[in-house]
Amino acid sequence: MSDQGLSYQQLDPVGSYGSRPITAVISLGIVALAAGATALSWPVVSDPVTAFLAILATSISVLGITFWSSPLRAPFRWSGFLIVLIFAGLSLVLSALSTWTTSPAVFGQWAPIAVGLILVQLSSYRPARELISTTILGGMLAGTMALLHPVSGAFVLPVLVRVLDAALPLVALGLGATAYSSGLARSLGLWYARSELNERTVSAAMKDRVVRSVQNDRVSILNHTVVPFFTEMLARDTVTDEDRSRARSIAGKIRSAMVADVDRSWLDSILDQLAEQRADRNTPGSEAVQDPHRAASAMTTEQRIVIRAVVIALFNHPGFDSDGFAILITGGSARSVVTVTAKLDDDDSVTRSDLAPYFAVLRIAFGNFHLTFQRPALTLKFSYDHR
Amino acid sequence: MQGQSQHVGLLAVNRAFSRFAHVTGYACLCGAILELVGYQVAAPATLMWPVLILLAVTLTLLVLLDRWRTTLYSVLFLAVGGVSQYWLSVSLLDAFPAVRSSHTLILSLVAVSMVLVCGSGFVPTSTIIWGTIGFAIGQAASLAAAFSTGSPIHFDAIPIVVEVGLVLVELTDAVTRSRRLAARPELDRAVLDDELSVLRYRTEVRAAALMHDTVLGHLSAIAAGTDGALSQRLGSEIDRDLAVLVGEDWLNDPAPAPDEQARSDWRRSALLAAVQDARELSLAVDVTGDPGAIGRLTTERDVAVGLAVKQCLVNVLRHAQVGHAEVVVIGSASDVSIMVIDAGRGFSERLVASDRLGLRQSVRRRIESVGGDVQLWSTPGRGTSVLIRVPAASTVRGPDE
Numbered sequence: 001m002s003d004q005g006l007s008y009q010q011l012d013p014v015g016s017y018g019s020r021p022i023t024a025v026i027s028l029g030i031v032a033l034a035a036g037a038t039a040l041s042w043p044v045v046s047d048p049v050t051a052f053l054a055i056l057a058t059s060i061s062v063l064g065i066t067f068w069s070s071p072l073r074a075p076f077r078w079s080g081f082l083i084v085l086i087f088a089g090l091s092l093v094l095s096a097l098s099t100w101t102t103s104p105a106v107f108g109q110w111a112p113i114a115v116g117l118i119l120v121q122l123s124s125y126r127p128a129r130e131l132i133s134t135t136i137l138g139g140m141l142a143g144t145m146a147l148l149h150p151v152s153g154a155f156v157l158p159v160l161v162r163v164l165d166a167a168l169p170l171v172a173l174g175l176g177a178t179a180y181s182s183g184l185a186r187s188l189g190l191w192y193a194r195s196e197l198n199e200r201t202v203s204a205a206m207k208d209r210v211v212r213s214v215q216n217d218r219v220s221i222l223n224h225t226v227v228p229f230f231t232e233m234l235a236r237d238t239v240t241d242e243d244r245s246r247a248r249s250i251a252g253k254i255r256s257a258m259v260a261d262v263d264r265s266w267l268d269s270i271l272d273q274l275a276e277q278r279a280d281r282n283t284p285g286s287e288a289v290q291d292p293h294r295a296a297s298a299m300t301t302e303q304r305i306v307i308r309a310v311v312i313a314l315f316n317h318p319g320f321d322s323d324g325f326a327i328l329i330t331g332g333s334a335r336s337v338v339t340v341t342a343k344l345d346d347d348d349s350v351t352r353s354d355l356a357p358y359f360a361v362l363r364i365a366f367g368n369f370h371l372t373f374q375r376p377a378l379t380l381k382f383s384y385d386h387r
Numbered sequence: 388m389q390g391q392s393q394h395v396g397l398l399a400v401n402r403a404f405s406r407f408a409h410v411t412g413y414a415c416l417c418g419a420i421l422e423l424v425g426y427q428v429a430a431p432a433t434l435m436w437p438v439l440i441l442l443a444v445t446l447t448l449l450v451l452l453d454r455w456r457t458t459l460y461s462v463l464f465l466a467v468g469g470v471s472q473y474w475l476s477v478s479l480l481d482a483f484p485a486v487r488s489s490h491t492l493i494l495s496l497v498a499v500s501m502v503l504v505c506g507s508g509f510v511p512t513s514t515i516i517w518g519t520i521g522f523a524i525g526q527a528a529s530l531a532a533a534f535s536t537g538s539p540i541h542f543d544a545i546p547i548v549v550e551v552g553l554v555l556v557e558l559t560d561a562v563t564r565s566r567r568l569a570a571r572p573e574l575d576r577a578v579l580d581d582e583l584s585v586l587r588y589r590t591e592v593r594a595a596a597l598m599h600d601t602v603l604g605h606l607s608a609i610a611a612g613t614d615g616a617l618s619q620r621l622g623s624e625i626d627r628d629l630a631v632l633v634g635e636d637w638l639n640d641p642a643p644a645p646d647e648q649a650r651s652d653w654r655r656s657a658l659l660a661a662v663q664d665a666r667e668l669s670l671a672v673d674v675t676g677d678p679g680a681i682g683r684l685t686t687e688r689d690v691a692v693g694l695a696v697k698q699c700l701v702n703v704l705r706h707a708q709v710g711h712a713e714v715v716v717i718g719s720a721s722d723v724s725i726m727v728i729d730a731g732r733g734f735s736e737r738l739v740a741s742d743r744l745g746l747r748q749s750v751r752r753r754i755e756s757v758g759g760d761v762q763l764w765s766t767p768g769r770g771t772s773v774l775i776r777v778p779a780a781s782t783v784r785g786p787d788e
Contacts, residue, residue, distance in 0.1 A: 113548075158429035161425040177407065179407055187403065231629075234625060254602065312577065
């Protein structure tokens with residue numbers, strides 16, 4: 001799928017999570033606009049019930065956006081998008097009907113603006129091609145309602161002006177929203193393409209340090225056991241029973257160490273590294289991981305990165321209690337389920353805490369994400385297909 | 388790279404917001420032109436074309452501002468936009484006095500574009516300042532037009548709503564930005580750490596495979612030998628491998644051949660070296676298929692394939708109880724496959740002790756670490772076939788993909 005087919009939320013979950021306060025402010029603004037404009041134009045409202053229903057439909061639409069843009073429900077799904085649009089379209093129609101028989105020159109102007117702002121809200125969560133399609137359909141609906149709307153009075157606006165008055169706010173904001181979404185997808189797509197190249201450069205610069213570190217580890221093991229034995233053998237040039245027994249013993253030790261290394265997953269390594277780095281904080285090591293089928297190795301690079309970041313964020317949380325921490329990976333040969341349990345002494349709702357952006361990223365990187373928090377027990381459950 | 392993506396993310400959002408504001412501005416100005424055309428068509432006697440020209444100039448300035456975001460173009464846009472707003476209002480109110488009470492959008496469109504366009508995509512304070520200046524000029528132009536035409540004076544609601552909305556959104560952004568994006572540096576760090584982990588893992592795999600091929604092999608040979616003099620061949624191999632293992636840079640990538648054509652020559656490949664080593668150990672090895680395809684491997688993969696095949700042939704010598712093996716090389720557009728076949732006693736992989744590392748470490752992991760894969764077919768009593776497949780040099784594929 002091209003970057004243009006992806007939403008900002010899919011390309012940058014943390015960044016789009018950052019849009020939520022703005023989404024909330026616009027939501028409040030839309031409801032205030034609907035209520036305020038209806039109140040101000042009350043003299044031309046012919047059907048108060050329909051006017052009220054129009055405000056209600058708008059409110060449901062923005063509530064839907066607030067609900068589905070939560071990091072716990074990411075990515076913003078097509079079904080949610082559709083429901084939001086249905087109620088937005090309904091508000092457009094109901095708003096026009098509410099002034100139908102009193103026949104002002106144009107129907108209430110707040111609904112096309114409100115629907116346009118709803119599209120602006122959606123621009124962080126849905127891809128550009130859906131926004132442009134919706135803008136065209138919304139513009140056509142608003143224009144059609146304006147054409148059908150009865151007009152009377154001494155001064156009648158030209159037809160083109162009436163159609164544009166009805167459709168333009170929605171179309172202008174919808175086009176703006178499309179430009180916002182596609183601009184973000186393009187910029188982030190370019191950045192990712194460049195960063196892939198940069199990563200190779202970074203790896204090359206760090207490679208020497210890593211290789212030297214591994215080599216030093218191995219050489220120190222060899223110097224301790226193998227080198228003295230081989231040197232002695234070469235000097236003596238004969239093999240005895242005792243040498244054979246010593247060779248078996250050294251080989252057994254080396255083999256055991258190698259088997260342990262081979263059986264360690266990247267997840268074990270992360271936890272052991274963290275435990276080593278934070279020795280003073282009783283951080284759990286690889287013993288907290290239960291992965292009987294070695295399914296951790298079947299995660300993608302992106303999934304590994306997200307798990308690593310989430311584990312570190314949990315460990316850094318001031319209310320984290322290492323006693324209750326465990327990672328369990330279960331499942332079959334094609335799909336696994338990860339259950340992370342932790343004790344978290346947090347007064348705040350975890351969905352509003354500093355951990356919330358990580359949950360947004362988890363939701364995007366894995367399927368079927370479920371979070372339960374009954375203070376202090378936090379459980380994260382998610383699944384993935386094996387790569 | 389740490390912190391860089393945070394900067395890039397903010398930059399991308401600022402740019403995208405700028406696109407939003409400019410595209411909305413284009414739509415407003417184009418809409419104003421179309422509406423004016425609508426009035427002109429409805430009342431051909433009215434004189435609207437001078438206003439149309441002014442709007443076209445305003446639109447052109449927006450195009451320039453969109454391409455080159457300079458203060459000069461911003462000032463020019465606001466100035467010309469203010470004049471457009473004034474003349475548009477005066478012309479319409481003169482020709483159609485009832486327009487004022489009709490709630491038509493046309494009196495607001497230029498003013499809205501002036502609020503949105505100039506400061507978009509900068510830091511919140513700049514956006515608010517430019518937006519407020521644009522708003523003030525637009526409102527001043529509307530008021531001046533109302534004075535000129537003797538129309539009732541009132542502020543346009545829509546530009547007010549846009550200005551208030553812009554200020555609220557920018558203030559929310561400024562207040563919450565740092566907390567909202569706190570997770571990003573941690574994710575950047577995780578990316579780097581993961582990259583380093585993969586690098587370390589691959590290096591450890593290579594180290595383990597080399598340890599297996601050298602140290603463990605020699606220890607096993609000593610343990611399985613008899614009393615008496617150390618064999619000359621084993622002694623010289625131990626001597627050579629010790630010098631390599633405690634020496635410098637044995638884990639570094641093999642240096643690329645100075646002459647790539649020479650390296651691609653089958654006769655210089657690590658695979659042929661492995662075959663010759665096995666022949667020296669009295670194993671008859673036939674090489675068939677397309678050995679030249681080996682030349683399409685990178686140096687790193689060539690070395691990994693050579694060492695893996697060497698281990699396969701060592702396994703034939705030690706366990707298959709036959710004196711003959713066949714190595715088949717097959718090249719396709721994307722891969723090079725090497726099959727090592729013997730007609731020995733075979734084995735069941737399930738029954739191989741978990742501490743036997745030859746196939747796991749020296750063959751499977753080694754090949755996986757260079758982006759390839761290994762398949763094995765063996766039936767007790769009927770022989771063993773090991774298929775090693777690695778991407779050709781032109782195929783970009785890493786071990787983690």
